[in-house]
Amino acid sequence: MSSLRVVLVCHGATRATRSAGFPLDEPVLPSAITGAGPGFGHVDSALRGPTLRCLQTAEALGLDAEPDERLRDLDHGDWSGRALDEVAAADPAGMARWLTDPESAPHGGESLAELARRVGGWLDDRSPAAARTVAVTHPAVVRAAIGHALGAGPAAFWRVDVAPLSRTTLRGGPGRWTLRWIVRGTG
Template identity: 40%
Template structure:
């Protein structure tokens, strides 16, 4: 059974616009309005299984998009450790070398936080688990009905670093390329799994 996965980055928060590291911030009125306006543009499949990060901003984005979603811990934002809730400008003053390393080196992490390399492994495990589940469903379908199932669609509302990490995993690329991937709020990354493994496709939007 082939799998089509659409990863959606949550709408912007006031904390993001203020240059703060996330701290489980909710959407403000502007972010919620942007998400609601994107419902038609994103053209998400109506029959998809929908997951979301446990973060408030992701769950509120899913609701604004009209989606009923199941929270998944694996889709949580990268752990910012001691930088959580602080302004980027403050960290640049207090720990410029640590910040510079974190923005360039996949194995560098905020104090007490998670590196991008670790995030790639986390999302990779989740992606592989989704495909394992698809194979299990296909085996049950063949045993019960004697015919393979049609492709499965999944939507995941999560965070920009997760979309970057998923692309890196799908391409089998070095995590060092993460700083060259830009993900805006309400962006969509489409991955598909077939016999070739995971591939990255241009996301179809209206």
Template identity: 45%
Template sequence: MTTRVTLISPVVTAALREARFDDDVPPDGKALAAARAVAGHLPAAGRVLVSPSARCRATAGALGLVPDGEAPDGWALGRWRGRTLAEVSAEEPDAVAAWLSDPDAAPHDAESLRDLCARVGGWLDGLAATPGRVVAVVEPEIVRACAVRALGAPEQAFWRIDVPPLTATEFSGRSGRWNLTAGRPPA
């Protein structure tokens, strides 16, 4: 039987607007109003999962989703959390260059891109045992890592995938084979 996994990226936050590594600040009312506008238009799901971040939980609530489980947490970026990319680039240009070019680099003292992709890819593959539809509100990097897994792409492809706020990306598959439908509005 086919499993359909619809990943919803959360609404925009101040961190995203400021190109800041997420510091788990909840979204503002305007962003949540955008999610409420599409509430009730998502496909019915046998399971609803939500990443533990404040913006994923708030987005799920605004969409009217009641989670029955947890989706993977976002990318662990250690000491860079809460800082802007410009700040980190100015202070640690070699570290940022390594992070962007080497999937095994973890200059922020946390999770490498390869580790992120393996963790999230394993989660996606585990969902194949759940026939029917799963809807999950997850951070954009989770969507990107799932796309890398579904396409069998190298980790470096992660940097070439854009995931706009409040969009749906669907993975459908069975027996370890995933198809991808990307970037549509959730309604």
């Protein structure tokens, strides 16, 4: 049984990541990806989330990455484009539900449990033909993938910190993923 390698690269820093906000489709900060450099070795498949920040990060890394809808960010619904503090003040009960119940989506978007199922399905669908995959994506997607790999599911979501430009390497295959290493980004 062959082992697959998936390297998840978190996109470069944006205004929302720097200010603890719920992002829209925003660009990376001008200085956020300078000198990001490639350094992936042989890559069979380069993928990215469909947002501008993933495209810009992939290009800065020298990757000709194809957009993959399952690598999109968590849909924050009505909270998109707003600051975390603003949402917490306006909807404290909704924020509390969102932080404690993975099935909850008080913002009208996607729940953490739905995100975990989407990302777990994407991870388990990796093809042996793409034994070495690099995917530029969002912090929420990386958190969900780590939770899936460790068998912790969405309950682990808030226990993982994902920095801009960090690289998370998973090895294995469907139902047998292992967290190989995390290289902290510069973000």
